[in-house]
Amino acid sequence: MSADHATTDHPVVDAVFETVASTAPEVRESLVGRRSYEEGENPSGEQQLEADIFADQLFEEALLALEGVGSYASEERDDVVEADEQSDEDYHLALDPLDGSSNVKSNNAMGTIVAVFDEPLPAGGDALVAAGYVLYGPLTTMVVACDEQVSEYTVVDGERTVNEDELTLPEEPTVYGFGGRVPEWTDDFAGYVGLVEDELKLRYGGAMIGDVNQVLTYGGVFGYPGLRHRSEGKLRLLFEGIPIAAIVEAAGGRSSDGDGSLLKKTPEALHERTPVFVGNDEFVERLELALE
Numbered sequence: 291m292s293a294d295h296a297t298t299d300h301p302v303v304d305a306v307f308e309t310v311a312s313t314a315p316e317v318r319e320s321l322v323g324r325r326s327y328e329e330g331e332n333p334s335g336e337q338q339l340e341a342d343i344f345a346d347q348l349f350e351e352a353l354l355a356l357e358g359v360g361s362y363a364s365e366e367r368d369d370v371v372e373a374d375e376q377s378d379e380d381y382h383l384a385l386d387p388l389d390g391s392s393n394v395k396s397n398n399a400m401g402t403i404v405a406v407f408d409e410p411l412p413a414g415g416d417a418l419v420a421a422g423y424v425l426y427g428p429l430t431t432m433v434v435a436c437d438e439q440v441s442e443y444t445v446v447d448g449e450r451t452v453n454e455d456e457l458t459l460p461e462e463p464t465v466y467g468f469g470g471r472v473p474e475w476t477d478d479f480a481g482y483v484g485l486v487e488d489e490l491k492l493r494y495g496g497a498m499i500g501d502v503n504q505v506l507t508y509g510g511v512f513g514y515p516g517l518r519h520r521s522e523g524k525l526r527l528l529f530e531g532i533p534i535a536a537i538v539e540a541a542g543g544r545s546s547d548g549d550g551s552l553l554k555k556t557p558e559a560l561h562e563r564t565p566v567f568v569g570n571d572e573f574v575e576r577l578e579l580a581l582e
């Protein structure tokens with residue numbers, strides 16, 4: 291990190307997150323009047339809100355215009371979009387423009403997830419250079435992980451200010467949140483949840499970014515498991531799993547697909563899904579033992 295700790299040693303990464311921060315207020319404002327569903331579905335077969343599509347277009351335009359950004363992929367579109375000019379040095383971006391967008395209707399927290407790779411997409415954790423997210427909560431905050439360092443910013447009027455430049459998971463975990471309907475959980479996973487319930491407090495908001503941010507703040511574990519009728523779970527490896535894994539691991543925690551780190555995985559297809567678990571070491575390790 292550079293001396294003021296606000297930026298990284300990668301100018302394009304800095305430009306990407308500055309642009310994400312400067313776009314965030316517009317995304318927030320755009321939610322007014324865009325809370326209804328569109329006719330179509332996204333490539334994962336989920337209904338899209340007008341806000342999902344609007345945010346995707348805003349980020350695509352703003353980020354592809356940056357020098358050094360070679361391509362843009364998002365949860366809301368089938369294929370990768372390439373920049374007009376290409377170079378071997380380019381970075382490639384994977385975004386979940388609105389994570390937890392079903393929370394827009396009920397006015398609960400949601401986020402934007404950004405992953406920066408140095409290889410064309412789909413790429414795996416070994417090609418990840420930086421990852422971050424914006425959380426649209428009572429405040430707008432942004433967390434960025436790069437070079438094993440995690441910083442948290444407050445975003446006001448599109449400008450980011452550092453709150454914490456060495457964010458780490460608290461050593462004494464207190465919260466957990468798991469997605470999927472309980473009858474859809476496997477017996478092994480349900481058994482693990484029984485143990486977690488004895489030690490931690492349930493906090494589940496239905497937007498991965500909100501739920502993961504709680505784990506980063508209070509310590510604990512978040513997961514969206516493989517389900518009885520969908521063993522790959524719900525979350526997308528490229529747009530959700532890999533970036534969140536990178537942030538939590540850089541903050542001193544651990545990630546897993548139930549078997550090993552999500553950062554060891556490379557998606558074969560852009561919209562591939564995976565079970566996702568992140569949090570304090572001990573809870574993710576026990577999860578892997580429970581699912582063995």
Ligand SMILES: O=P(O)(O)OC[C@H]1O[C@](O)(COP(=O)(O)O)[C@@H](O)[C@@H]1O
Pocket residue numbers: 336365386388389390391392469470471496497498499514524
């Ligand atoms: O409503 P469920 O099944 O608990 O699912 C919640 C999960 O789905 C998601 O909303 C999926 O993300 P999108 O809103 O980007 O599709 C996650 O943020 C969240 O963890």
Ligand SMILES: [Mg+2]
Pocket residue numbers: 386388389390498530
């Ligand atoms: Mg999402």
Ligand SMILES: [Mg+2]
Pocket residue numbers: 342365386387388389390391
């Ligand atoms: Mg989304």
